[in-house]
Amino acid sequence: LATNDIAAIAMVFHPLGTTETLEQLERLNTIDRALAYRTLPKDRAVEVFERLDASLQADLVAGLQEKDVSEVFAELSPDDRVALLDELPASVANRLILGLDERQRALTSTVLGYPQGAVGRYMSPEFVITHPEMSVGETLERVRAQLDDAESVYTIMVTDAGRCLKGVVSLRDLMRAEPVERVQDIMKKPISVEATSDVEEAARYCADAKVLVLPIVDAEDRLVGILTVDDALQVLEDAESEDAARSGGTEPLRRPYLATPVRSIVRARVVWLLVLALGATLTVQVIGAFEATLEAQVVLSLFIPLLIGTGGNTGNQAATTITRALALGDVRPRDVFKVFVREVRVGALLGLLLGTLGFVIAGLAFEVSIGLVIGLTLLGVCTMAASIGGLMPLLGKAVRADPAVFSNPFISTFVDAAGLIIYFLIATSVLGL
């Protein structure tokens, strides 16, 4: 963009709401985005900055004046601040922390104290507290006093003198009650999560429980923060982008597609592609071992992609289903035997259907013996692929790897190679080679 275009950009962005501005910014490259951002009016700029991905915030920081950066940084909530800090060079990060007032610095440190991937990193340490023996009227006063600061005022935490979580009470229930009633008579039993727990599990728990706020406690059940539903949504969205990417055999981009440089896209894909290609050299060796069989019956090579493809598809179907079921908590690692039995049955049924069809079609198009080879191979490959595909995500989870990362290369190497062996063994025995 030329300098004299800046006025034009300002014109484009001026009438847009915050959400539309965000959408447009996420479609620009780093330099254009910084230029466009600087044309935004001050209050809009802060709103937009708060809602950008941390990676894009970090890009912007480089293109802004030190003073402007400190100002927006101070406006961020402690959890968003920590997400941005993770993306910035250490020197910049330290300077920004030192620029905060004492209270905000303390709040930020609390959040920074938890390891990456723990829900403590995503929680807000600003919430409203009341006590069981307090009255509804007093509690409402506390809510009013913290209308400006608290991350959420719609769910109030009830703790004892030792900060242990005893219950939660909604603003709706407080408004419904008489001012003299005691909090303990209207509070609900809390569900909570430990600050060191995995953030994705915590977010899923928040979503499943359909609560606006999930209390976060330490190992002694003392309240340390809250996870709000909008932060939980963001976490789940990122987790799902990651799962989608990895089951498609690529690393997640962490930035909107059009805002990601081509070399970053290549980097996100190349390792996976290499691992999968190296794994596939196993198939080269398997076919090499049966080269004599192929020389005797070149027609067998015609079906290699179809048989391998069907095996891969069956394996992927099972792996996809189980990976998703694990993410949703519908299946747990200790269900491994149940899953195996189900997938063997599913695979055998699918193999029977496809095998019968393969037998008929290949038998008609070539000869009956070829049809028999294809039919039997499909039966064997489907059963093997579904059971292996269903087990892999569970095995991955058991060794604490991402189920998708673990299953994908394994399926496309092991299932392919095993499928070829099944094929050639059936072929040699049926055709008497």
Place this chain on the structure above:
Amino acid sequence: LATNDIAAIAMVFHPLGTTETLEQLERLNTIDRALAYRTLPKDRAVEVFERLDASLQADLVAGLQEKDVSEVFAELSPDDRVALLDELPASVANRLILGLDERQRALTSTVLGYPQGAVGRYMSPEFVITHPEMSVGETLERVRAQLDDAESVYTIMVTDAGRCLKGVVSLRDLMRAEPVERVQDIMKKPISVEATSDVEEAARYCADAKVLVLPIVDAEDRLVGILTVDDALQVLEDAESEDAARSGGTEPLRRPYLATPVRSIVRARVVWLLVLALGATLTVQVIGAFEATLEAQVVLSLFIPLLIGTGGNTGNQAATTITRALALGDVRPRDVFKVFVREVRVGALLGLLLGTLGFVIAGLAFEVSIGLVIGLTLLGVCTMAASIGGLMPLLGKAVRADPAVFSNPFISTFVDAAGLIIYFLIATSVLGL
């Protein structure tokens, strides 16, 4: 479960909270689930029923007494009621609607009036309304009067006399303001969505805007309902299960894995598998056309799975990335040219890397000419696969198909067949066959 086990079940379920009860119920088969559900104490039973998937609710209805069903049905909110009605046989559905009181019947009809997949089906018609010229104090009175009924009391809708949406005001801002202030001075510009819009897009919009409540309007901008963030979350979770399933080549199960009968799992997978296998017969024909080449050089068959696999992986990577970018709104169908150019560049770079490696390894393991064939094929296949894989989801979206449904079979048939043609053409010209 034997009849005398019912006491035992009751013992197991008794100490569990609602969330844990749900988790356990979702792991049982239909009959055990109905038995276990009937052991729950009444108030817990209603809470649990409300939060079950509509498909599991429908299963339960069959196992419950008519009276019990009418009672829980009346407790459901109108949008949840409609989701359950969709799963029930028409006769049961009609009986249940007739059992409602007049007001609830009217509210349910409003929601039922929208087509499936429209956000109107998922909205709640029970919300708090105020007007721009009303005072803050009067508005708070209205909130208090509707504490029991309204789906959300934390975001209040501001409409004019013709029910047109003029703004939204949060309960937090109302509490912060003086009672005599006018709503128009503290209300915010609303973002809203039309009731006929796609529910997934509306839910994504609600999530991106980080609002607790998204107003739903008709074509004349009159307020007809609200979508709450927890309903939006549920919609997004279902949409993501669907996307995950379809990019893995299977239909979503719509029930938790362990609660799905084996025959339903087979049904969810078999059509896909057949389509993909039939598509793969294209590869049989391509190889058949080059059978003479293969007979002359059987060694070429060794690399078929590796080359086809790499093409498929590259195509899947691109399709996965673009499908996700489309779902998140980062890429739109009109970006087709930008995406194509980027994917050609990404594919060519990946092909150059893998091709060089393939040339060296195959050149050393076999002979230089074979190395050259493999290297050039990898370059060609990666470039082709990435660009095709990136375009398919956009094409799918343009013809209003699910991008994942559209891309998957196309990639694994077209990319495989095209890859084989590239391979054999390069092989015949390099090896002079």
